[in-house]
Amino acid sequence: MIFRVRVTPIVRAVTVCLLVLGLAAGPAAFVHAAPGDPPPPMSLEQIGSSPTITFPGQQGEVSLSIPVPDNLNPDELRGTVSLPSFVTGGTVDVMQGSRLISRTPIPNAPNAQIVLPLAGVTVSADAADITLRAYLTVQGICQFEPDNAFTLSGAVVSFTGRESIPQTVAQFLPPILRQLTLVIPDDVKQAEGAAAVDLAAAVVAHYGTASVPVTTVARPRSDLTPPTAPGPLERQIVIDSSAPAGLSLRSGPQGSAYLVVGGPADQLVAQARMLTSNLASIAASSSAVGGPLFDAPQLAPDVQTLADLGIGDQQVVSNTWPSISVGIDQTRLGRPSKNIRIQLIGSYAPAGGDNAVISVRIGRRVIATLPTDSSGTFNSWVDLPDNAVTRFTQLTVTLERGGVNEGCGNGSRSSLSLSSAGEITSDVADPPQPAGLGSVPESLMPWAKLAWTKGDVGDVSRGVEIAAGLQRLSVVPLGLDVVSMADAASSQQPAVLISADGRGLPDLTLPVSSSGGTVTVHAASGSSAQITLTPALRYGSLQATQSGDRTVLVATSTGDGSDLDDLLRWLDDDNRWTSISGDALIKVRDQDQVYVDAAASTPRPSASSGLGTGATIGIIVGVLVAAVVVAGAVILVLRRRRSAAGVADSAPDER
Structure with a gap:
């Protein structure tokens, strides 16, 4: 069933x-x-916002929606202040509509704490919508940029009152x-x-x-x-x-x-x-009591709009270079994608001017430059390089002008807007890219099978941890069918397989596998390298592999389910699921975790390199072994010390 x-x-x-x-x-x-x-203070991450609040420019504002349970009221918002060197102070206003809730001076000492009172905010539909407005005092020559801005980090919100019992x-x-x-x-x-x-x-x-x-x-x-x-x-x-x-x-x-x-x-x-x-x-x-409820999986369309991806109309006004960020989330695209093209539609002011361009970046890499003219508008298609696309790819669109006066408060004001009507086109990436864990969970969409080997409490707990972790990577609900291991093995759909002790899995070629004391690393090209260790390497792993045309995610260990449990606990701490990448994540017992990227470590050998794929795969094995070598050295030293101490205690006359 x-x-x-x-x-x-x-x-x-x-x-x-x-x-x-x-x-x-x-x-x-x-x-x-x-x-x-009363609940303890909660980080903004716990309520669905970024734990770091960044204020753009000298007079920046940030909108914040705080969920508010019944019988509770927001009390304070706290955070650690970080100011650019040319900022000498200022204030932060908490606004609700046109109403001033509080005004707080900004301390300019390094890592100073700031407390923004929230008492008096109005709660509507279980939320308090507020605006934080910063006014900064500056001195000397300054340039406000996203990497050099006023921020509140580690922000937490506290409440007063007592929660209602449902x-x-x-x-x-x-x-x-x-x-x-x-x-x-x-x-x-x-x-x-x-x-x-x-x-x-x-x-x-x-x-x-x-x-x-x-x-x-x-x-x-x-x-x-x-x-x-x-x-x-x-x-x-x-x-x-x-x-x-x-x-x-x-x-x-x-x-x-x-x-x-x-x-x-x-x-x-x-x-x-x-x-x-x-x-x-x-x-x-x-x-x-409910009756049968079923939703059909939705196949991802080839063409969507920014609005379909949850990106609304945006406008920024700045005294320097206005920038707008656009996040391309492959889980919203509904599949691993390649050949992604985005249509950028918007406007800018003032129009014209010398040396003005609109740059489009992924990180620090410029992928496109759009010319400006006297119309003050743009409508252009931009190709995203496949090798720059990740699970979540952030584009930064910036209006760059020459001759901007860098004196504080003397810059000319510029504006940049972006329409949510711009389209996005893409093709299915088969095999997925990035490879391995980097394309999870979109490579499991729209439906995947989930199976375990034993089905006991331990397996169910692991299934819960993995399902919750995968869902944290996606704003789109995942489709998971819990089936038998045999059904998952014979299915053509993507699968999540759980074998805590490494037994009962179907015949799959995993990026990293062990047999006795022999560790084998497999590259996508088919090459492999082996090393035999004594004692045998013990680890838990989360690995992604291709089986035919589908992705299979495997959670397993080298014989002890506690090693897999250690890995899953590590992933849950600090929400590390968002950083999974490579072909495999290995957690060696009592050692730090290791990401294995077999594809990146097995380049095609060149005539001058002198290295074949076997040698480069060996590098991965070396990484895995390094932790064991260090641990073994420590154990050896301890044993020698204990041995020496034992001799000293039992035979003092022989010193």
Whole structure:
């Protein structure tokens, strides 16, 4: 049986209910919680914004939307100040519409803290929309640039009040979720595991760019009630196929509430999906029962607009060179893409002038230069070099003018605008580019199979971690079908395979593999290199490979599932999923992680290089071995010291 767990608007319904439940973050999270306690200060990353606020220019402003749960009110926004050397001070105003909420002097000491009062802001539709407006005092010659601007880093927001305890399914998901805990039976069934994977991805998708940790806790099937209350803005969801079909809100410890997703195996996932798909009809009830809900996967179109990618109309006014950033997210394109072309439509002022051009950059690389004329408008197509495109590619469009006066406050004001009506065209990249992990999760779209070898609590927990991690890389809900390993192996669709102990996987050529003490690194060209180590290298890995025309993501180890668990925990810390790249990520036991990029390390040998592909693959093996060599040296030294100490203690007369 296939348990379809695609994170779609349907699955989002599940998310809403699930989030409403707000599972706590396991035993550690349960310890501190009392229902209704004020939440601790939260980073802007936890509420879906960048933790660093950058103010453009001498008089810059930034809009910020702060989600606000029921019965809470924003209190303060704190951050660490970083100022350009020519800035001597200034103020930051907190505005809401035309109303001044607070005005705060900017300290000019290095790494000084600033506190922006938020008391008095109005909350509408569970959010407080504010504008931060900076006025900087400057001295001498200055040039405000994106890399040389006034910033607030490590920004956190605090709240006053006490959180409301949800009374209905519709109230279960708060606007901010600090932690979700999924409670599953310790004899978990396939359908329950599928529902857990579905809910994890659905919740992460529901909160978009906000960082939501998801954990899994196992309890005896006879007693699935969470033993302790969740913490502030944390939720708990119990998944139980023996419970009545539907979603039900139940009373937990200390007056808390948790959600139960119940139903027989063939209905359980559908019941969970109902949470996010049809919320209006269940908003006033503490329980609800859903019928079958299915969404067809959406194939990515070849032509889209900037608006389709979530990029709106933009306009910037600057005393120097105005710049606009445009992010091309391959998950929004819905597939690994190549031959990407973007139509840039916009205007600039003042029109004309000498030596004025519009530059288009990816990082520091200029990929196009557009001429300007007296019309003050532009409409041009720009090709993105395939070797510059990543999972998320940021283009910077800048109006560059010669003769700009760099005296502070003396620059001529220029404006630049960009229309969201510009089109984007692309072709499917097969094989994906970038190769390997760099094209995940778009290479798994629109649907992928997820399978594990054992299906026990450990496998379900790993599936939840991987599904949540992959979803954090995409603003588009992922489609995942939980199936048997045999079905995933025979499918033509992309797949995510979990084998904690390295056994039971189909016949695949992984970038890095081990047999006994022999480590083999495989290049995409078919070349390989081996090295035999004593003792054998132990590691957990996350690897991407091509099997026919599909991408297969494999989470495995060299025999001990704890090594894979260590790797997944490392990825969850600080949301490191966003940085995965290369063909494989290896976590050697008790050592730092290693990214393996077999393709980049196996260039075609030139006549003058003297190096073949085997030699360059050997470099990768050397990287893996280096950690072991260092560890072995330390162990050897310790053993010698202990041996010497033992001799000294047992035979003092022989010194």
